[in-house]
Amino acid sequence: VSVFPAASSSSNEVTTPKANEKIEIFRVSPAKLVVPTLAFPSISTADFQFDLDKASDIIVETAEAFLPKLGSARLVLVDLSHGSTILSLVKAKASRKNIDSGRFFTFVGDITKLHSQGGLHCNVIANAANWRLKSGGGGVNAAIFKAAGPDLEAATRARANTLLPGKSVLVPLPSTCPLHNAEGITHVIHVLGPNMNPNRPDCLNNDYTKGCKILREAYTSLFEGFLSTVQ
Ligand code: AR6
Numbered sequence: 312v313s314v315f316p317a318a319s320s321s322s323n324e325v326t327t328p329k330a331n332e333k334i335e336i337f338r339v340s341p342a343k344l345v346v347p348t349l350a351f352p353s354i355s356t357a358d359f360q361f362d363l364d365k366a367s368d369i370i371v372e373t374a375e376a377f378l379p380k381l382g383s384a385r386l387v388l389v390d391l392s393h394g395s396t397i398l399s400l401v402k403a404k405a406s407r408k409n410i411d412s413g414r415f416f417t418f419v420g421d422i423t424k425l426h427s428q429g430g431l432h433c434n435v436i437a438n439a440a441n442w443r444l445k446s447g448g449g450g451v452n453a454a455i456f457k458a459a460g461p462d463l464e465a466a467t468r469a470r471a472n473t474l475l476p477g478k479s480v481l482v483p484l485p486s487t488c489p490l491h492n493a494e495g496i497t498h499v500i501h502v503l504g505p506n507m508n509p510n511r512p513d514c515l516n517n518d519y520t521k522g523c524k525i526l527r528e529a530y531t532s533l534f535e536g537f538l539s540t541v542q
Contacts, residue, residue, distance in 0.1 A: 345495070347384040349537040350422055351437035352451045353397040354529050355504030359439075359511065365523055367400035373530040374415045375408060377538070384541045386415045386534070387433060389422045422451060423458035426494045433496065435540055437533050440501035442474055442512060455490075455499060462488035463499060474503040476513055477528030481536040500536045504529045 353370065355361035374386050390398045398417040405415060420429040422436050438455045441448055444467050446456030456463055462485050471480045479502040484491040491497060505525035506513050515522050 345432050345434060347381075347435070347537075347541045348387060348431075348433040349385070349435045349437065349500075349534070350387045350389045350418070350425055350431070350433035351500075351502075351533060352389055352422055352439050353401075354437075354439045354502050354533075355506065355526060356397050357439075358448075358450050358508060359504055360507040361505060361522060361526065362507075362519065363397050363400060365519060366526060367397060367404055369523060369526050369530060370397075370401050371404040371408065371410070373527060373534060374405070375410055377531075377534040378411065378414055380538055381414070381534075381541060383414070384537070385413070386537075387431070388415075388417045389420060389425065390417075391419070391421060393419050395419070421454065423454050423490065424494065433494075435498045435500060435537050436490075436496055437479075437500045437502055440474060440503050442476075442503055444468075444471060444474055444480070444501055459484065459488050459490045459499065463490070467499075467501065471501075474501060476503050476505055477525040477532065478503060479529065479532040479536050481539065498540055500533055502529050502533045 353366060356363055356366045370388060377386070388398060388401050398419065402417045405412070418425070418429065418431055420431070425431045425433050436455065439451050441452060446464055447453050463482065466482045466484060467480070470482050474480060479500050482499045482501065484497055484499060486492060490499070505515055505522040507515055507517060507522060509516075
């Protein structure tokens with residue numbers, strides 16, 4: 312029986328369950344060994360050029376509001392580098408609010424390789440998508456569609472063709488999909504955030520009243536989608 316360890320909030324180190332936790336684990340089925348975990352990138356803060364400080368407030372506030380609904384499930388904000396500003400801001404703000412760091416934490420790694428390379432098991436990942444729900448483009452969208460192969464494109468089409476800013480769509484991955492069988496990811500949730508980049512569709516021209524409202528809606532929709540997989 313393999314046990315997926317919990318990740319530490321301060322680093323990518325892993326912890327070993329205590330002896331009495333192991334006894335409990337052996338009584339449950341293998342499927343139950345995994346703590347439901349959503350890994351998500353910071354929506355809108357790279358290609359869509361959304362302000363990092365405002366985004367970090369929204370991430371921490373929406374995560375804090377959702378944790379009580381999620382039972383033991385975990386929310387993990389992921390970015391590629393240890394120098395990530397959004398990870399530092401979120402970590403500092405979550406710690407100031409005393410949010411349980413075992414249930415909401417940051418993690419450095421490629422969201423498509425969290426289990427194989429980072430030892431972190433996440434059964435659901437979020438994608439910072441484009442409105443057409445198309446592969447490619449760049450950023451995390453390109454990485455997720457590439458790692459998932461054509462299965463994700465087909466599964467996405469079965470659910471939706473387009474997405475409005477602030478909305479998300481939950482896409483179950485077939486077991487043939489490489490992200491499912493290599494990384495243990497059963498669902499991808501595509502999220503469309505607000506766009507502040509004048510070279511991309513629906514630019515909000517720095518209107519942060521609208522932008523913050525849409526980003527809040529986007530995270531709320533994302534966490535609700537994850538909640539529906541937990542229940
Ligand atoms: N793993 C983890 N995090 C990543 C990865 C990865 N493989 N790649 C990027 N990030 P972005 P947006 C982080 O630009 O701002 C796309 O082209 C990145 O460092 O992907 O919402 C879509 O098609 C940043 O923190 O998304 C849309 O058109 C975060 O993911 C548009 O970009 C989001 O960066 C969406 O722009």
